[in-house]
Amino acid sequence: MVTVQDQLGFDMPLPRKLIKVTPSRLGTWQDCRRRFRMAYVDRPTPPRGGPWAHSTMGAVVHNALKALFDLPVERRTPDAAAALVGTHWKDDGFADQAQSGVFRERAAGWVRDYVADSDVTTDPVGLERWVSAPVGTIVAEGRVDRIDQRGDEVVIIDYKTGRHALTTDDARGSQALALYVLAARRTLRRPCTKVELHHLPTGTVAAWEHTDASLGRHLTRAEESADEFQLAIDTHKAGGDPDALFPTTPGRQCGWCDFRRSCPDGQAAGPALDPWAMLAP
Template identity: 70%
Template sequence: MPEQLGFDFGSAPKKLVKVTPAKLSTWADCPRRFRMAYLDRPTPPRGGAWAHNTLGAVVHNALKALFDLPADRRTPEQAVALLHRQWKDDGFRDAEQAAGYRDRAVGWVRDYVEGTDTSIEPVGIERWVSTPTTRIVAEGRVDRIDLRDGELVIVDYKTGRHALTVDDARGSQALALYALAARRTLRRPCHRVELHHLPTRSVAVWEHTEESLGRHVTRAEEAADELSLASDTLAAGGDRDVLFPPRTGRQCTWCDFRRSCPEGQRASPALEPWELLAP
C-alpha cells in the first residue's frame, strides 16, 4: 500500500462539476425547472414552440451560415437569402403574423451585415469552448469569436424586444465564462465581450478585468456547489420538492414545464406562444 511505503497522497481530489451558462441560469431562475430539465428521467413534457425563440434561432442560424461562407460571398443579399432558407413559422399565430416578423428579421439581418466588416475572419462560429477552474468546468457554445489586435472578442447576437446596455454586457455571467473558456481553448487573451442587438443596431460592450472575471467565476462556483449538492442528495434518496423547490414569479408565464407545475400555473397567467414578440 502507498501508506506503508511512506507516501501520503491525501484525500482524492474533488470531481469538478461541469456547468454551462444555461444550466446556471436555469438553477438561478428556478430549482424545480432545473430538476425537470436536467435530472428527471423521463423528462417531463415541454410546452410548444415560442415565436420569439423561433425568431431568434432563425437569425442566429442565418448569421452562422453567412460567416461559414467565403468572405467575398458574405453580402447583405446572401444573408437575406439564408434567412429565408432558415425560416420557420413555429409558435406564430398564423402565416400572416409569421410573414410580418420574417420581413422584420430580413431588415435586421440586412442592416447588420451592411454595418459589419464581414471580411474579417472569425476564429470561432458557434464554437464550443471550455475551461476548468478550481471547482468547476465552465463550457458552452459562443455565437462568434473575433480576433482583433491580438485579443479574442466574444460576440453574442440578441433579438429580444428591449435594447441592451453596458450593464447587460458587464453583468452577463455567460459572457464572462465564455471569455475565460475562449482564452483557454484558443490560447489567446480575452477580456472584451459584446452584445449585438440586431433590432436596434446597437452594440453593448464591456472590457473585463481579471478581478471582474474572478467575481463571475466565484458566483458560478457557488451556484455549482449548490446544484451539485442538491443533485447528489436527490440521487441518494432525498426529497425532490425540498431540494428543488419552485421559484415562482413572472417567469412562470413562459416556462417550458408550466403544465407540470401547479405552483407556476397559479403564479402567473398563461400566454399565447406569440405574445412575447416585440409589438
C-alpha cells in the same frame, strides 16, 4: 474495503471532482430550482411545452449569420444575408402564416442592416464554437455565437434579438459572457478580455472589457451556484425530498416556462402565455 490511501500508507485526500456548468444550467438554477430539476435531474425528463415564436426568430437570425460567413467574401452582402433568413425560416410558434410572414420580413431587415453596418470580410475565429475549460472548481463550457480576432486578442460576441436594447451594464453583468472568456482563453490559448452584445433590432453594440478581478467575481458566483446545485443533486440521489431540495420560484416567468404543464405551482402563478406573446410589438 481497502482504499487508495490505505494502500499508499498515508492520508491523501482524493481530488475534488470539477462540476460542469453552462450558462443555461446556471441561469436555470438561479431562476427556478424546480425547473432545474425537471430539466437536468428528472429522468425521464417531463414533457416540454411547444416552440416559442421569439425563440424561433432568434435561432433563424443566428443560423443566417452563421451561414453568411460560409459564403465567399464577395458574396457576403446585405441582400444575401437577408435571403438567408428566408432560407432558414420556420413558422414554429407563430399564430399563423400572416404573423410569421411579418416577422420574417422584420428579421430579414435586421440582418440586412446589421451586415450593411458591419465588416464581414474577415473570417471569425469561431462560429457557434463550443469552448470548455477547467477554471477554479468548475468546468466552464458553452457555445459562443462568434469569436473574432482583433490584434493579439479574441473577442466574444453574442447576438441578441430581444425587444429591449442592451447597455454596457448588460455586457458587464453577463455571467455567460464572462464564463465564455475564461473558457475561450484555455480552449484557444489566446488572450481574451472583451465581450460584446450585438442587438440586431436596434443595431447597437454593448461592450465591456473584463479585468481579472471582474472575471474572478463572475467565477466565484458560478462556483457558488455549482456547489449549491451539485449538493442538491447528490442529496436527492441519497433519498432527499426533491420538493424541498428543488423548490419553485413562482412568478411571471411561469407563464412561459417549458415545464408549466408538470408544475401545479407554476400553473397557479398565472395564465399561460401564447407562444407568440413575447414577440416585440
